[in-house]
Amino acid sequence: MKKESILYSVTPFDPYGHKVLVRLTLRNPEPSGQSFSLPAWIPGSYLIRDFSRQIETIQASSRGKPVGIRKTSNHTWQCDPCESTLELEYTVYAWDLSVRGAHVDETHAFLNGTSIFLCPAGREQEACHVDICPPPHARNWKVYTSLAEAAGHPRGARRHGFGMYAAPNYDALIDHPIEMGTPQVLRFKAHGAEHEMVFTGVAPNLDLKRIAADVQKICAAQIALFEPQTKQAPFLDSASRYVFMTMVTGDGYGGLEHRASTALMASRRDLPVIGQDKTGEGYQTFLGLVSHEYFHTWNVKRIKPAVFAPYDLSRENHTRLLWVFEGFTSYYDDLMLLRSGVIGESDYLRLLAKTIGSVQRASGRFKQSVAESSFDAWTRYYKQDENSPNALVSYYTKGALVALGLDITIRHASAGRHSLDDVMRLMWERYGRDFYNGAGAGIDEDAMAGLIHEATGVDVRDFIERHAYGREDVPLERLLPLQGISISWRPVSDNPTLDMRLRNSHGETQIATVYEGGAAHRGGLSAGDVLVAVDGLKVGDSAGFDRLLAAYQPGDTVIVHVFRRDELRAFDLVLNAPLASECVLEPASAVGKHS
Structure with missing residues (x-):
């Protein structure tokens, strides 16, 4: 068998010291001297993270002889010329308990590729192999990842086993995080596609059966939204299954999407236990997070802004369209809970009212549009301080209200024949479905109004100009009654306030x-x-x-x-009078029934 051109081996060799050993073997390095880089940020989290700061030691060799290597910038290294296969060996400190980095201890290892895999310059499009190795003294550990097992390789891994995995290129390599350990695991199929959920951390009496039933409904509803005819899951272009990786903590919350998996953090008090039948607000929060990250499998992992196709992982990639890719996703995450039947109408309207209230309470919406917020994500939204509610608007929450306003506007103007669903399907067909099969195109910055008109026949240029690129509130008092929903406001407290x-x-x-x-x-x-x-x-x-x-x-x-x-x-x-800041929506059967 031909030797791999790019081969990594990964070993969490020091769980108590939180260290990962990575060996990178590169055949045919650049004769004048090979350079390497580590991403400065991770897609989906728009902040320069400087992952390279966690590389503690690094050395290079060829045929057993040392090769000079030096750092040339925050994220890059340069090797001296060598005439044969080049080998790097480096250690990574992995103690970032988040969805963005790497975390290793004696109970598990979670590895994002952007934290551990150096990229050889000029070789980004070549296939990569990864030998995933267990830590010393690991007992009953297994591997959970959407990376493909290297079928036919002498060390090819079996499902959930240690051994060789493969990716078609570097972009794919870093888009399939790896979890190792002994988590609680559930499995289900949605329209025939395999899904796994793994829960790492202490979660006693976890009701896996209930979670599987609810998440299966959510996944099936989303697949049917984008592929109403074929019911084809999107990730089958790059993986055989979808993996939800959840780190359970006392008070954690967060998620980060990948092309065939997602990394989640959840509070154990939000997860259902056996014998608990009520769908409380905490569990709804968890299901909303699952729905949000799964929706990203289409919207941002395959349907992308043009500036993300491809990513430049060495610097900020500015776009004014995060109100579409995060805002639309935030609109659909709770809506898909309703459509899938895991929550009822009154719960959906309560969640929607909560979003409306959070937007209305922040005066920053008068100073910044969601398009500006999208562009400034790198320097403002992801670097919030005590004044941020007075200065910023969230492209998540107000973006969701822009999506809601567009949806109602389209439904009303088309007499119910069209909705925002048609827009999502058009974007999927044109930009997303074949993204990883060679299409590779993204949505231009000024294309949304035209796409919406093409999909629905409704002219929304003025709406987008006012509410996405301008700073006007979405006129929900006028729009919601068109769907049979009344909106009112009530004080959150009878007490006077200091605001x-x-x-x-x-x-x-x-x-x-x-x-x-x-x-x-x-x-x-x-x-x-x-x-x-x-x-x-x-x-x-x-x-x-x-x-x-x-x-x-x-x-x-x-x-x-x-x-x-x-x-x-x-x-x-x-003292001021109580603020009238709690939104109340009356349930109505017209919500969310169009598909």
Whole structure:
């Protein structure tokens, strides 16, 4: 058998020290000196992560003799010329408990390719082989990944086994994360396509049967949305199955999409246990996360903005279209819970109302459009601070409302003949279905209005200009009644307010955000201040602060003592009336029934 041109071996050799050993063997290196690079960011998480900082040691050799290697930039290395096969050996520190990096201990190993696989320059399109090796003294560990087993290879891995895996190119290699260990596992099929869910971490009495039944419905509904005739799963172009990899923690939440898998973090209290029949809000949150990341299998992993086709992993890739790729996905994630039957209408409208309320509470929507927010993701959205609610808008949440507004507008203008579903299917057929089969095209920055018109016959140029590229609120008070849904607002509390967000930290109540124009802002309080007393009475935790305010009326003046750094300060503040910031939607049978 012909030797592999690019071969990696990966071993979590020091679980207690959280270290991974990677060996890279490269045949026919560049004669003038081969260079290598590690991605600066991971697709789906729009921030320069500098993964290369976790490479602790690196050395190169050829035919057993050392080859000089030096770092030439934050993310690149240059080897001296050599005449034969080049071998790199390097160690990676893996202690990032997130969906973006690598995490290794004695219980498991989770590896994102962007954290561990150096890319040989000029060889990005060549096939890669990966020998996944167990850590020392591993007992009963298995491998869970959507990477293809290297069929026919002498060390070709069996399903879930250690051994050789393969990817057609570097982009594919880093888009199939690897989980090793002894997780809880469930399996199901959706329209004939295999799916696995693995749960790492302590999750006693986990109701795997219920999770499998609910997630199967969600996956089947999404496959049918994009492929109503064939019911063909999208990931079969690159993998034989789809893998959900969930890290269970005390309070974790998050997800990151890949072409045939997703990495999730979930709080164990959000997961159902055997004997618990009610679908609580925590479990709905988890199912919404699953739905969101699975929808990305189409929308952003295959349907992409043009600037992502291909990615430039050495620097920021700016696009103004994340309101489409994240916002539309955020609209459909909860909607697919409804359409699949895992939640009812009233629960769906509660989730939608929560999204509407979160957008309305942030005054940053008047300063930034979702198109601007998309472009600024790298420097602003992913680098939020205490003032962000006053300065930013979320392309996730307001993007979801733009999608909702477009959907209702299309339905109404076409007398129910078309919807946003038709737009998604057109984008899938034109840009997504054959993306990894050589098409490789993406959506141009100014193409959305034209695509929507082509798919539905409805002119939405003015709507997009106002609500996506402009800063106007989506007119939901006018649009929702067209779907038979009433919208109203009610105070979140009967207490007067100082218009700020609090957090409990080490037994103290600290101001997290001061909302612009509110009572705290006018009175001089700032984010980071620690609340001490109101009119001489100790604050305690945030609930205690609310109890103190309950004794007053809007318009009353109170003296608030705070510590700012280590200095005691006093401020006179005039209390505001309760904010009418909780959105209420009345259930209606017209929601979500078109497909």
